[in-house]
Amino acid sequence: MRVSLTTNERQVAIGLSFALALMGLIMAAAARHGPMSVHGIMAMALGLGLVFRLGGVLYEDPPASPDRDGHYDDGPTRAGITMALIWGLIGMGVGVWVAALLYWPEATPPWAATSFGRLRPVHTTGVIFGFGGNALIATSFYVLQRTSRTRLADALSPWVVLIGFNLFCAWAVTGYLMGETQSKEYAEAEWYADLWLVLVWIVYFVLYIRTLARRAEPHIYVANWYYMAFILVVAMLHIVNNLALPVSLLGAKSFTIWSGVQDAMIQWWYGHNAVAFFLTSGFLGMLYYFLPVRSGRPIWSYRLSILSFWGITFFYIWVGSHHLHYTALPYWVQTLGMTFSVMLLVPSWASAGNALATLNGAWHKVRDDATLRFMFVAAVFYGLSTFEGSFLAIRPVNSLSHYTDWTIGHVHSGTLGWVAMIIFGAIYSLVPLLYGRETMAWPRAVEWHFWLAVSGTLIYVVSMWNAGITQGLMWRTYNPDGALAYSFLDSVRAMAPFYLLRTIGGALFLTGVVICTLNCRATMRSAGQRQDARDRPLAPQPAE
Amino acid sequence: MPLRLHYNLEKVSMGLVGAIIVAASIGGIVEIAPLFTIDETVAIPADLRPLTPLELAGREIYMREGCYACHSQMIRSLADEIDRYGPYSLAGESAYDHPMLWGSKRTGPDLARVGGKYTDVWQVDHLTEPRSVVPASIMPRYPWLTAPLDTSNLSAELATLAKLGVPYDADKIAHAEADALAQSRPDSDGAADVQKRYGAGVAVRAFDGDPAELTEMDALVAYLQSLGTQTAAAKALMAGAGP
Numbered sequence: 001m002r003v004s005l006t007t008n009e010r011q012v013a014i015g016l017s018f019a020l021a022l023m024g025l026i027m028a029a030a031a032r033h034g035p036m037s038v039h040g041i042m043a044m045a046l047g048l049g050l051v052f053r054l055g056g057v058l059y060e061d062p063p064a065s066p067d068r069d070g071h072y073d074d075g076p077t078r079a080g081i082t083m084a085l086i087w088g089l090i091g092m093g094v095g096v097w098v099a100a101l102l103y104w105p106e107a108t109p110p111w112a113a114t115s116f117g118r119l120r121p122v123h124t125t126g127v128i129f130g131f132g133g134n135a136l137i138a139t140s141f142y143v144l145q146r147t148s149r150t151r152l153a154d155a156l157s158p159w160v161v162l163i164g165f166n167l168f169c170a171w172a173v174t175g176y177l178m179g180e181t182q183s184k185e186y187a188e189a190e191w192y193a194d195l196w197l198v199l200v201w202i203v204y205f206v207l208y209i210r211t212l213a214r215r216a217e218p219h220i221y222v223a224n225w226y227y228m229a230f231i232l233v234v235a236m237l238h239i240v241n242n243l244a245l246p247v248s249l250l251g252a253k254s255f256t257i258w259s260g261v262q263d264a265m266i267q268w269w270y271g272h273n274a275v276a277f278f279l280t281s282g283f284l285g286m287l288y289y290f291l292p293v294r295s296g297r298p299i300w301s302y303r304l305s306i307l308s309f310w311g312i313t314f315f316y317i318w319v320g321s322h323h324l325h326y327t328a329l330p331y332w333v334q335t336l337g338m339t340f341s342v343m344l345l346v347p348s349w350a351s352a353g354n355a356l357a358t359l360n361g362a363w364h365k366v367r368d369d370a371t372l373r374f375m376f377v378a379a380v381f382y383g384l385s386t387f388e389g390s391f392l393a394i395r396p397v398n399s400l401s402h403y404t405d406w407t408i409g410h411v412h413s414g415t416l417g418w419v420a421m422i423i424f425g426a427i428y429s430l431v432p433l434l435y436g437r438e439t440m441a442w443p444r445a446v447e448w449h450f451w452l453a454v455s456g457t458l459i460y461v462v463s464m465w466n467a468g469i470t471q472g473l474m475w476r477t478y479n480p481d482g483a484l485a486y487s488f489l490d491s492v493r494a495m496a497p498f499y500l501l502r503t504i505g506g507a508l509f510l511t512g513v514v515i516c517t518l519n520c521r522a523t524m525r526s527a528g529q530r531q532d533a534r535d536r537p538l539a540p541q542p543a544e
Numbered sequence: 545m546p547l548r549l550h551y552n553l554e555k556v557s558m559g560l561v562g563a564i565i566v567a568a569s570i571g572g573i574v575e576i577a578p579l580f581t582i583d584e585t586v587a588i589p590a591d592l593r594p595l596t597p598l599e600l601a602g603r604e605i606y607m608r609e610g611c612y613a614c615h616s617q618m619i620r621s622l623a624d625e626i627d628r629y630g631p632y633s634l635a636g637e638s639a640y641d642h643p644m645l646w647g648s649k650r651t652g653p654d655l656a657r658v659g660g661k662y663t664d665v666w667q668v669d670h671l672t673e674p675r676s677v678v679p680a681s682i683m684p685r686y687p688w689l690t691a692p693l694d695t696s697n698l699s700a701e702l703a704t705l706a707k708l709g710v711p712y713d714a715d716k717i718a719h720a721e722a723d724a725l726a727q728s729r730p731d732s733d734g735a736a737d738v739q740k741r742y743g744a745g746v747a748v749r750a751f752d753g754d755p756a757e758l759t760e761m762d763a764l765v766a767y768l769q770s771l772g773t774q775t776a777a778a779k780a781l782m783a784g785a786g787p
Contacts, residue, residue, distance in 0.1 A: 101682075101684070102651065102682055103682075105674075105675075105681075105682045105683065105684060105685075106685075108684070110685065110687055111688075112609075112688045115609065115610075115684045115685075115686070116610070116613075116614075116684045117609040117610025117611060117613055117614075117684065118608075118609065118610055120610055120613050121610065121613075176610075179608040179609070180608075181607060181608060181610070182607075182643065183607035183610075183612055183643060183645065184643055185612075185613075185648060209557055209558070209561070212557040213557060218555050219551075219554045219555060220554050220555070220557060220560060225554075225560060225564075228557075228560060228561065228564060229564050229568070232561060232564050232565060232568070233564070233568045236565075236568065236569070240572075245704055245707060245708060246704075247697060247700050247701050247704045248697075248700060251697070253604075253697065253701065254704075255642040255643075255701075255704055255705055255708060256642050256643040257642070257708055258642070258643065259638070259639060259640060259641055259642045259643070259644065259708070259709070259710075260586065260635060260636075260637075260638040260639040260640070260641055260644050261579060261586055261635040261638065261639075261644070262576070262579045262580065263641070263642070263643045263644045264638075264644050264646050265575065265576055265579055266576060267643070267644070269572055269575070269576060277568075303547065306547070306550050310567060313564055313567045313568050314567040314568070314570070314571070315571075316568075316571075317568050317569070317570070317571035317572050318571035318572075318574075318575065319571075320575075321575060323648065324646075325620070326620035326621050326622055327618050327620055327633065327646065328618070328632075328633050328634055328635035328637075328638075329635070330578075330579070333575050333579075336574070336575060337575070340571065399620070399622055402620075402648075403616055403647075403648070403649055403650040403654075404649075404650070405649075407648070407649065408649070471650075475624055475625075475628070476622070476624040478624070484624060484627055484628055488628070488652075488653040489678065489680055489681075492651075492652075492680060492681070492682060493680050
């Protein structure tokens, strides 16, 4: 991989890598044993590896040429896409595995590290943060530069963000396997990993703002509003939800400072807004750039994009309490969560509708181009799952659906149907461009991937809908004599066919991702020289 | 006019940043801040006791193995849940839980009131080989829970929780390790001290059947048997509400 750094930047980079290795050494030495020391050793190995890599480059390659400001900095984007694909394989592979375990509970070695409860957060962290997060970071760098017509503000910090973020992901998932977890859903990583992510995120935000400050376009494009909301609000959620008191600075164990009902509210304020600002906001940024570019049509309505952006940013933050209907959370908070969840449908459908209306006049392209079709399906599933989300948040509906697999089906219609599809659309748009080619190495494979992804998602979601509704009804059915009709175990038995179907759906989806990864690898290996002369920064000029 | 305003806002990056922070803060502040007027929001039952050191260690194993991913500990105020699991959960019952383990999914049943529902022997068998006692179960096996329990950190953990407001006094903190051991050895000298410190209702038993060795199984079973027994408030409330 070509890394374009000046001599001075290389020296700073070596210094930072040494610092990382030193930090790892201190962590490992201080903790002495347990997950934290393993994580220290991981950081040390990464730091030393980077030192050697940079040291090699420093003495062999010529330093970056002074005219690099005439090109965009796409190295971090290329690396980010590769990492997203690797995490996608890990996260979804583990996902299919844990899905299979619910049908064949013995289909795992008898080790602690491979039991369902430890693998399950590997799946969620792997796909949300590893796959989704890397895709967001990679595309945000690309989109930010193109829509601002300027190069990233500096050459080192994008690498700090990317490498630092992946170290966080690696710490998190290896920690779960070793039994280290805060047990807060989607925020399981322990305190030092959380602190590390805060550092990385500050670098990310500063880079974003500095690059925007250099922009050659007076206006900040919609996609960047969404990426900015993603960066800012995720920081806010992450910090508040993860406030914890470590038992000792020399060990991984900590206690969250929140307890009981406050902790539940903060957890789901975080949990649902991780859906909002990690899995929606950033990906809408992706949609607002790649959909118009690929279809060759401008965004249908500028006004609608303003309405939906502020609607999503303002309404979403209220809705987390719909995860706690009929619980010990005060009733008025539940009601607020429900009300805002229903209102949220307006900006959500405004976004989805805006995306679909943008395709007007380009439907022939949707028919012929699987890449654009990925984005079209993403917009459709975005509309469907936001409708379903508002529906499930209504108190009486939630009394049936909560705690059941309906929720799992809803989440996957959002993550497989919307988030993953828009990522694939972006990846198939970007990879040929980033590697100087006209098309992917195997254009037909994109078509295969599309149909595997769509059928996998549908099988998964439909089986989980059926599972959830069956469960919910069995739990609440009474006999005429007033006794509960079914034991809990009856409902477990009834799940078996749905769990099998879900595993098949997941496996189809995973097969598509394997094809995508191989296709990307083949494309990267046969990089061409094609360049778009217009795809370059404008001469630096001050923003208005 | 608002459109014009926005048209200009789009040119100022820090303006957008400020507007996003304001828009995204309001909901959280309105919903979360009032919950911290805790005295009015959450009535902590007078008889609520904190977990014993052994139960706390068990809770950490429960978290470590990800039990919360499939088992909730929050009975909703719905007729079928009350009939199936017992009195609905009160906010006060988890007031000392850092973090709470209400859960979000029931692949297995709710555990908020599972304490005392099954024998220790059943729990041990079920954790070691679930299908030996429940043939249709899809729960994983946990054969590694026979490992010795590491109690060296317990005093520090109690001290940390005390800083966060859980009522562990100096006496409890100082004797955390001894109490953990004694709770699994009913015939030992310290057994009575555990009940003196944590209440007469605390179970003092060889949870895994072997008083000679303190294992992770002892801790986890002690924790499971404590669920729903730390206060009688919910049962009293239901009894009062009945006909």
